């Protein structure tokens with residue numbers, strides 16, 4: 001999704017990474033003359049609102065959801081000053097979703113459609129302006145108070161950029177143990193054991209505990225970020241473009257790892273991506289967003305086989321959907337071309 005880096009250590013309960021947290025927003029909310037803020041859609045390029053009900057394909061996945069959103073809306077108040085009212089940007093509008101345990105909901109849509117905003121709401125970083133978020137069947141209160149430690153540990157997030165999301169000054173062991181320090185009362189020895197075991201779960205080695213993030217490749221760093229997210233035993237993982245900063249062959253490895261971890265821990269994923277090849281590989285359910293609203297939703301098979309909303313069709317037409325096998329084949333072709341040209345170089 002966005003190319004921006006998330007700050008290290010950011011997690012549930014912190015303010016918005018762009019610096020407009022709920023507190024600041026409240027200050028911006030009312031202009032001096034008490035005028036109502038002007039309300040605009042997230043997209044201000046003069047395009048028409050989408051309107052209408054979203055296309056809903058029949059979905060077998062909606063029973064017993066572990067994560068549910070009902071009519072979630074998020075407004076941001078921007079601009080304004082002493083003599084001007086703030087403008088309200090509706091980043092997310094009336095969004096409903098439901099994901100059962102152990103399944104993957106993919107959220108797709110172009111830049112600015114509200115994917116990150118929704119991710120921050122689901123991970124309890126940012127409260128919705130209205131609507132209800134339910135985690136494991138329990139509604140999350142929007143009271144302005146920080147959600148409980150227990151609740152925050154149920155949902156964790158992995159960001160796009162493994163370089164930006166790991167503190168370069170902290171050893172991997174520290175990076176992994178930090179969420180346990182913040183969210184649990186586990187003794188230090190147990191925290192260490194759990195961190196070493198988690199490194200193995202994500203395909204790294206226990207001795208990597210004492211190394212620094214810069215000593216790892218991009219794919220390995222994303223494995224570290226995944227391990228950190230799993231340290232507090234979450235039931236839901238929000239994966240915000242988790243492989244888009246990686247090379248194609250590494251993408252496949254990380255996606256396979258995510259699939260294995262999902263099976264092993266019964267994890268529920270919310271997978272945010274603009275890459276339809278990846279979505280086709282990993283999603284059970286697909287939700288297409290446009291300008292803050294859901295325009296189409298359904299099982300992966302239904303949405304890919306029969307996209308009904310004009311926007312979904314345009315999105316699919318603009319992005320050729322390739323299978324992971326064909327990505328791997330492309331990578332292998334590239335590698336063998338490289339090997340052949342190196343051979344020529346050495347022969348000359």
Ligand SMILES: Nc1ncnc2c1ncn2[C@@H]1O[C@H](COP(=O)(O)OP(=O)(O)OP(=O)(O)O)[C@@H](O)[C@H]1O
Pocket residue numbers: 001002003016018019020021042043076077078089090091109110111112113114115116117118
């Ligand atoms: N903190 C904020 N303050 C003001 N406006 C914001 C804020 N966060 C998001 N927005 C606006 O809300 C809309 C949705 O943004 P969001 O980042 O959720 O979209 P996105 O689909 O994740 O886009 P991208 O893929 O580019 O990150 C955009 O118009 C954006 O400018």
